[in-house]
Amino acid sequence: MSAAKLPGPSGLPLIGNLLQLRGTELWFKFLNWTQKHGPLFFLNVVGKPTIVIGNHKVAIDLLEERGGLYSGRPGNIISNEYMTRGLIFGFAPDNDLWQRMRTSAIKALKNDISKEFPKYQNIEAVLLVRDLLKTPESYNAHITRAVYSSLLSIIYGLPPSSESSPTLVEISDIVQTLLQAAGQKSLVDYLPFLKYIPAQLCGWKRNAENVHTKADDLFESLYKEVEKQTEAGNTMPCVSTGLVQDKDLTLKEKAWATGTLYVAGSQATARQMQWFIPTMALHPDIQEKAQKQLDDIVGRERMPNLNDFDKLPYVQALVKEILRWRGFAPFGVPHSVSDSKNDIYEGRSVPKGSDCIVNVWGLNHDENVYGADADSFNPERYLNEQGQIHIIASRETKGQGHCSFGFGRRSCVGSGIANNHLFVQMACILWSFNIGPAVDENGNPIPIDVTQVVDDRLTIYPLPTNRCKFTSRFAGVEEIIKKTLGASGLDY
Numbered sequence: 001m002s003a004a005k006l007p008g009p010s011g012l013p014l015i016g017n018l019l020q021l022r023g024t025e026l027w028f029k030f031l032n033w034t035q036k037h038g039p040l041f042f043l044n045v046v047g048k049p050t051i052v053i054g055n056h057k058v059a060i061d062l063l064e065e066r067g068g069l070y071s072g073r074p075g076n077i078i079s080n081e082y083m084t085r086g087l088i089f090g091f092a093p094d095n096d097l098w099q100r101m102r103t104s105a106i107k108a109l110k111n112d113i114s115k116e117f118p119k120y121q122n123i124e125a126v127l128l129v130r131d132l133l134k135t136p137e138s139y140n141a142h143i144t145r146a147v148y149s150s151l152l153s154i155i156y157g158l159p160p161s162s163e164s165s166p167t168l169v170e171i172s173d174i175v176q177t178l179l180q181a182a183g184q185k186s187l188v189d190y191l192p193f194l195k196y197i198p199a200q201l202c203g204w205k206r207n208a209e210n211v212h213t214k215a216d217d218l219f220e221s222l223y224k225e226v227e228k229q230t231e232a233g234n235t236m237p238c239v240s241t242g243l244v245q246d247k248d249l250t251l252k253e254k255a256w257a258t259g260t261l262y263v264a265g266s267q268a269t270a271r272q273m274q275w276f277i278p279t280m281a282l283h284p285d286i287q288e289k290a291q292k293q294l295d296d297i298v299g300r301e302r303m304p305n306l307n308d309f310d311k312l313p314y315v316q317a318l319v320k321e322i323l324r325w326r327g328f329a330p331f332g333v334p335h336s337v338s339d340s341k342n343d344i345y346e347g348r349s350v351p352k353g354s355d356c357i358v359n360v361w362g363l364n365h366d367e368n369v370y371g372a373d374a375d376s377f378n379p380e381r382y383l384n385e386q387g388q389i390h391i392i393a394s395r396e397t398k399g400q401g402h403c404s405f406g407f408g409r410r411s412c413v414g415s416g417i418a419n420n421h422l423f424v425q426m427a428c429i430l431w432s433f434n435i436g437p438a439v440d441e442n443g444n445p446i447p448i449d450v451t452q453v454v455d456d457r458l459t460i461y462p463l464p465t466n467r468c469k470f471t472s473r474f475a476g477v478e479e480i481i482k483k484t485l486g487a488s489g490l491d492y
């Protein structure tokens with residue numbers, strides 16, 4: 001007996017459900033469809049079978065327990081075949097190259113050298129508050145610089161970079177181009193014969209090949225410089241140093257493995273930090289509680305750093321809650337189902353080769369898991385009665401308390417770096433400033449609205465109309481920033 005089809009909204013001939021997927025904030029539509037059709041439903045997107053997962057149980061059953069079948073990535077011809085040639089392993093299919101690059105990257109991230117990374121992250125947090133003190137109105141630019149610079153140190157061992165540093169500018173440009181291409185399907189994905197048109201007659205192909213050359217040159221030059229320095233005995237402890245002795249990857253693969261970490265980690269972490277600022281402006285009571293713990297534990301004579309991690313559970317809870325409440329990727333990064341055979345789940349057939357989307361927003365706001373206040377920003381949901389961290393749905397979320405780092409064999413390899421970055425940056429910002437809404441020319445606060453989002457279909461970020469104001473919490477902030485930077489040989 002053959003398995004029944006999966007339920008799902010009915011669509012039109014040929015294009016299937018395409019028209020129903022227009023617009024933004026699709027996670028709300030997917031929530032409605034989950035209520036109507038159940039936690040695993042089917043869509044046809046111009047002939048492409050697509051499954052949508054709407055609760056933790058199905059996500060775990062399929063993406064974790066049957067990880068061997070559910071760890072591909074949806075095809076994207078321009079991005080994967082031409083721009084990156086399968087070398088950005090976060091976008092690549094679940095082939096041997098992905099497996100080797102992922103394994104080597106994880107090893108390099110866990111290497112002893114990684115003990116150095118918190119030092120880079122501590123310094124970047126101080127540089128961030130310095131910048132916020134000088135030009136607070138440019139807070140989004142400062143947050144972005146701090147993430148990009150911190151990852152240049154962690155991955156390539158470079159000293160802190162300014163916003164205008166040529167390497168930072170060049171790599172940011174590559175990151176934007178690669179992520180934009182990865183996030184959108186194009187005509188050639190639906191009409192693959194178009195890829196046989198020669199490059200001379202095909203603008204997108206020439207553009208994609210140019211991007212490949214630019215990215216290849218940059219990733220190789222950054223990685224080779226580390227190899228050169230390491231061989232000369234000038235240790236620059238970073239992820240790339242951890243790859244030098246690796247025998248499983250070629251030089252090009254090492255260069256693109258480190259490039260992948262940069263591409264996957266930079267915008268993600270910056271977007272997440274961007275949500276923190278207006279969220280704090282809306283919640284002065286929560287700022288106050290975090291600041292009380294900072295004053296009690298750290299005091300006002302020095303700045304917080306990653307050595308304080310275990311002693312600042314309230315800030316740890318803030319990190320978890322911002323990742324849950326406004327996770328920057330409401331659908332994570334889609335997976336795909338192996339094209340070797342149809343799968344059967346609870347008597348229903350999952351077509352081979354389907355794209356697989358998890359409604360991460362839906363899971364992170366599930367009232368059955370987070371309670372009736374799931375839509376509220378409340379870090380205390382992660383604290384027990386003693387004020388210590390308590391992980392909600394630990395099994396389903398692999399100990400994170402939310403699903404924003406993804407699932408199974410594709411889950412984020414940089415979650416440790418990301419959690420530390422968010423922790424120390426949030427701690428230093430709250431130690432230094434009160435954040436509130438900016439005021440207009442008449443002195444009235446400009447309303448903050450985080451119920452609406454900018455949705456670029458891959459990531460979400462706050463509306464630019466949200467403007468926030470930073471006020472120093474006490475007179476000594478500037479002096480302590482100067483002193484902390486001076487101790488590391490950096491200028492104020």
Ligand code: HEM
Nearest residue numbers: 090264265268269272332333405406407410412413414418
């Ligand atoms: C707040 C920051 C971050 C968030 C929320 C985040 C989230 C994610 C998510 C949702 C995925 C896809 C998981 C899946 O397919 O199920 C992912 C993949 C990935 N992330 Fe992160 N990430 C962050 C920061 C980082 C950082 C800092 C790095 C590197 C240093 C990094 C490296 C990667 C890589 C390489 C992948 C691809 C894994 C693969 O396809 O095998 N991420 N991340």
